[in-house]
Amino acid sequence: MERSRDQNRLIVSTSPHIRSEETTQHIxxxxxxxxxxxxxxxxxxxxxxAAAIIAVSITTAVLCEYGYQKALKKRVTIDDGSAVLTxxxxxxxxxxSVPLYIPFVGSFVAIxxxxxxxxxxxxxxxNPALIGRAFVQISFPxxxxxxxxxxxxxxxxxxxxxxTPLGILKEEGLQKxxxxxxxxxxxxxxxxxxxxxxxxxxxxxxxxxxxxxxxxYRRYISWHIPVSFLSTAGLLAWVFGGSEGLFTGDPVxxxxxxxxxxxxxxxATDYVTSPSIRKGQIIFGIGCGFLTMLIRLKGxxxxxxxxxxxxxxxxxxxxxxxxxxxxxxxxxxKGLLK
Amino acid sequence: MSDANQIxxxxxxxxxxxxxxxxxxxxxxLCPAIAVTTSLKNGFFMGVAVVFVQVMVxxxxxxxxxxxxxxxxxxxxxxxxxxxxTVVNLLMDAYVPDVYKEVGLYIxxxxxxxxxxxxxxxxxxxxxxxxxxxxxxxxxxxxLVALVFISIFRELFGKGTILGVSxxxxxxxxxxxxxxxxxFAVGILMALFNWLYARYAAxxxxx
Numbered sequence: 001m002e003r004s005r006d007q008n009r010l011i012v013s014t015s016p017h018i019r020s021e022e023t024t025q026h027i028x029x030x031x032x033x034x035x036x037x038x039x040x041x042x043x044x045x046x047x048x049x050a051a052a053i054i055a056v057s058i059t060t061a062v063l064c065e066y067g068y069q070k071a072l073k074k075r076v077t078i079d080d081g082s083a084v085l086t087x088x089x090x091x092x093x094x095x096x097s098v099p100l101y102i103p104f105v106g107s108f109v110a111i112x113x114x115x116x117x118x119x120x121x122x123x124x125x126x127n128p129a130l131i132g133r134a135f136v137q138i139s140f141p142x143x144x145x146x147x148x149x150x151x152x153x154x155x156x157x158x159x160x161x162x163x164t165p166l167g168i169l170k171e172e173g174l175q176k177x178x179x180x181x182x183x184x185x186x187x188x189x190x191x192x193x194x195x196x197x198x199x200x201x202x203x204x205x206x207x208x209x210x211x212x213x214x215x216x217y218r219r220y221i222s223w224h225i226p227v228s229f230l231s232t233a234g235l236l237a238w239v240f241g242g243s244e245g246l247f248t249g250d251p252v253x254x255x256x257x258x259x260x261x262x263x264x265x266x267x268a269t270d271y272v273t274s275p276s277i278r279k280g281q282i283i284f285g286i287g288c289g290f291l292t293m294l295i296r297l298k299g300x301x302x303x304x305x306x307x308x309x310x311x312x313x314x315x316x317x318x319x320x321x322x323x324x325x326x327x328x329x330x331x332x333x334k335g336l337l338k
Numbered sequence: 339m340s341d342a343n344q345i346x347x348x349x350x351x352x353x354x355x356x357x358x359x360x361x362x363x364x365x366x367x368l369c370p371a372i373a374v375t376t377s378l379k380n381g382f383f384m385g386v387a388v389v390f391v392q393v394m395v396x397x398x399x400x401x402x403x404x405x406x407x408x409x410x411x412x413x414x415x416x417x418x419x420x421x422x423x424t425v426v427n428l429l430m431d432a433y434v435p436d437v438y439k440e441v442g443l444y445i446x447x448x449x450x451x452x453x454x455x456x457x458x459x460x461x462x463x464x465x466x467x468x469x470x471x472x473x474x475x476x477x478x479x480x481x482l483v484a485l486v487f488i489s490i491f492r493e494l495f496g497k498g499t500i501l502g503v504s505x506x507x508x509x510x511x512x513x514x515x516x517x518x519x520x521x522f523a524v525g526i527l528m529a530l531f532n533w534l535y536a537r538y539a540a541x542x543x544x545x
Contacts, residue, residue: 105511113522135513138512138513138516138518138519139511139512139513139514140512141512
């Protein structure tokens with residue numbers, strides 16, 4: 001008797017021995033929470049249709065994940081919140097006027113083609129929400145470029161269609177954009193709070209920054225990718241974005257418009273598809289910023305964030321590999337090929 | 339492979355269509371499979387051209403196999419292939435000019451198909467005339483079948499038509515007729531084919 005009690009005192013288990021409360025599940029649901037202000041602002045500005053689009057997008061994503069995992073007799077993991085996050089992020093990138101089959105198709109593509117077929121959470125090369133967005137952008141080019149004037153009323157109104165600030169900037173220049181909203185101050189304030197045409201969840205920079213601040217404070221995301229992303233984009237906008245030669249561009253305007261804030265904090269920082277080493281994250285951010293501005297200023301699309309991040313997603317494994325640290329205690333590898 | 343005498347001709351054809359399907363099983367020649375399959379008509383004629391070239395190359399190589407020196411066999415095979423590709427190229431230019439205008443470049447690219455050279459090297463140069471004929475027919479038909487399936491899928495869902503006749507009345511998924519959608523289509527159909535094939539092969543009686 002005595003003996004067996006003593007034996008039980010020594011519990012042998014494999015590491016890790018210290019477990020934190022912060023599971024994947026916990027982090028993903030926190031990101032969902034952090035996106036809530038932006039979603040609410042989108043609904044506020046663009047009316048109940050915006051809520052319907054987000055709802056369809058999330059529901060489809062969750063159902064697709066459930067259906068796929070059931071059909072393949074895998075463990076159903078819809079409670080980890082990642083399908084909700086994909087659906088929510090995808091919904092927030094849609095124009096508020098799209099018919100409801102677009103969030104349906106896009107969420108399906110995001111979950112089934114971009115996530116589950118690659119092996120599920122943790123194995124996807126590309127950000128699923130952005131693949132869904134790219135898919136519908138290419139499949140329904142006309143519907144995906146109808147933008148609504150924000151109404152700010154929570155009601156059904158036949159909203160006027162219009163162009164986004166980036167679209168105006170690209171086609172007609174800064175002067176036209178200023179005419180639209182009066183003064184610079186007006187323009188900036190409108191863009192800061194989200195009173196501008198654009199995708200559902202990308203317009204309200206304040207709401208997005210609130211969510212981002214929460215994630216940064218809880219250290220769920222690090223500053224490296226957003227800061228290098230935004231500063232590269234801002235720098236390039238300042239140097240090459242102006243119409244009167246070099247160094248006349250307006251970096252603030254470029255950073256406040258389009259989906260760059262949403263993407264830099266919530267999509268480029270996706271754990272699965274971005275590098276996990278700090279130095280690599282900075283390279284990743286610079287690449288995203290560079291490609292975004294290249295597409296915005298020289299490419300055919302007014303907004304380039306989506307393709308920029310998807311392209312940099314391809315490089316994530318390569319970046320991670322080239323900045324791999326040496327194993328502690330191992331002999332330093334010599335020669336050109338490390 | 340060398341004792342083809344014991345395998346029936348039907349087995350040879352089945353091998354090309356199912357077990358060693360160029361596109362779905364071997365994943366070879368995917369470039370034309372994506373480039374020309376935006377409409378059923380283009381996909382079909384491309385497939386027919388490949389059947390023709392594969393059969394004729396197999397026959398020619400098999401007939402000449404005793405005279406081809408081992409050291410220079412690959413250049414000889416290439417010459418034979420280019421010869422027959424030129425024939426099919428001129429034929430299509432003459433008789434189906436509207437298809438040729440769209441897929442002409444890929445007809446000429448048949449010269450570089452790994453699958454055609456591989457069959458000449460692996461089968462026709464080691465076997466008699468008749469087995470080589472059926473092997474070429476099987477491999478070519480496998481390619482044709484794959485191309486037809488891919489192009490039906492892409493034309494129906496990308497343009498909403500089959501052979502130019504409107505079926506759906508809208509363009510449901512424009513992306514499918516673009517190159518990126520081609521990869522999606524080939525990937526989805528490849529998965530479907532292999533899933534069905536695995537079920538078929540698991541049945542008793544099927545080899």
